[in-house]
Amino acid sequence: MLDDIKSVDETLITRTIIQKAAEDWVKFSECDVIVVGAGPAGLTASIYLARSGLKTLVLERRLSFGGGIGGGGMGLHKLVIEQPADEILREVGCRLEMVEDGVYVVDTAAMIAKLSTGAIDSGAKIILGITVDDVIFRSSPIKIFGVVVQWTSVIMSGLHVDPLPIRSKAVIDCTGHDAEVLSVISRKIPELNIMIPGEKSMWADMAERSTVEKTGEVCPGLYAAGMAVAALYQTPRMGPLFGGMLLSGRKVAELLIKKIKS
Ligand code: 48F
Numbered sequence: 001m002l003d004d005i006k007s008v009d010e011t012l013i014t015r016t017i018i019q020k021a022a023e024d025w026v027k028f029s030e031c032d033v034i035v036v037g038a039g040p041a042g043l044t045a046s047i048y049l050a051r052s053g054l055k056t057l058v059l060e061r062r063l064s065f066g067g068g069i070g071g072g073g074m075g076l077h078k079l080v081i082e083q084p085a086d087e088i089l090r091e092v093g094c095r096l097e098m099v100e101d102g103v104y105v106v107d108t109a110a111m112i113a114k115l116s117t118g119a120i121d122s123g124a125k126i127i128l129g130i131t132v133d134d135v136i137f138r139s140s141p142i143k144i145f146g147v148v149v150q151w152t153s154v155i156m157s158g159l160h161v162d163p164l165p166i167r168s169k170a171v172i173d174c175t176g177h178d179a180e181v182l183s184v185i186s187r188k189i190p191e192l193n194i195m196i197p198g199e200k201s202m203w204a205d206m207a208e209r210s211t212v213e214k215t216g217e218v219c220p221g222l223y224a225a226g227m228a229v230a231a232l233y234q235t236p237r238m239g240p241l242f243g244g245m246l247l248s249g250r251k252v253a254e255l256l257i258k259k260i261k262s
Helices: 010-027 042-052 067-071 085-092 108-122 151-159 181-186 202-216 226-234 243-261
Strands: 030-036 056-060 080-081 097-100 103-105 127-128 130-138 143-151 164-173 201-203 216-221 223-224
Touching: 010 127, 010 223, 030 042, 030 143, 030 216, 042 056, 042 067, 042 108, 042 243, 067 108, 080 085, 080 108, 085 108, 085 243, 097 202, 103 108, 108 127, 127 164, 130 151, 130 181, 130 216, 143 151, 164 243, 181 223, 181 226, 202 226, 202 243, 216 243, 223 226, 223 243
Parallel strands: 030 056, 030 164, 056 127, 164 223
Antiparallel strands: 080 103, 097 103, 130 143, 143 164, 216 223
């Protein structure tokens, strides 16, 4: 049995990783949509964007998927989903248990696995360990043309290493409560007059509806989905009720598919 294990030259490992990673970076140095953050909103958006044939790159700061899904409700491994968001999870084969009519509970691990598999199977490229640090912009009229990225490990080290730009037709801020891309432009492009007041206190029903309603374009080339929307418009939080995150991700994808493909 041990004789069956293929021997692999160490330098082949190195050459393969460097060459194949470089091929991805070159291929995605220009793409249709950059999704910043692989939480529920970002993963859902990327499923529909990539499925429609748009070249979709998801950049995630951590070395794992799912954003806030894994934390469930106060660390318990369950989340609540309300209709019609259940249809998004059913599409990717995620098991749901009905709690009452139109209300479901889901295992956090299953939701992370199925949404991320759905995004990858649809053709989205997800790269982990990358932090979006800034945007590319042009003035008169102001438009966002992509993002500036850095290894998360470099940012954590505190070393001064210049980042690299990636161009895209659109960028979606799916970075959650801190709305990180929007925060950067609020500081660095003051002419946009964008402020990030942060979300309001909890009101689950209102939060779900307003997050989905206000999901969309913030300025030319830049969109917001998920909790970044609540942080931008100071709408309420909803806690571990996640239907709005999925519907927000699907809505931003539909808006962009229409815009880019028309
Ligand atoms: O926080 P997160 O899950 O955002 P979301 O998709 O969903 C919010 C819910 O999880 C929950 C909630 C709903 O009731 O309140 O909090 O809006 O996922 C955001 C992802 O973005 C990554 C971060 O690591 C997380 O995985 N992220 C944040 N900033 C950056 C980033 C950045 N600058 N560059 C790359 N990734």
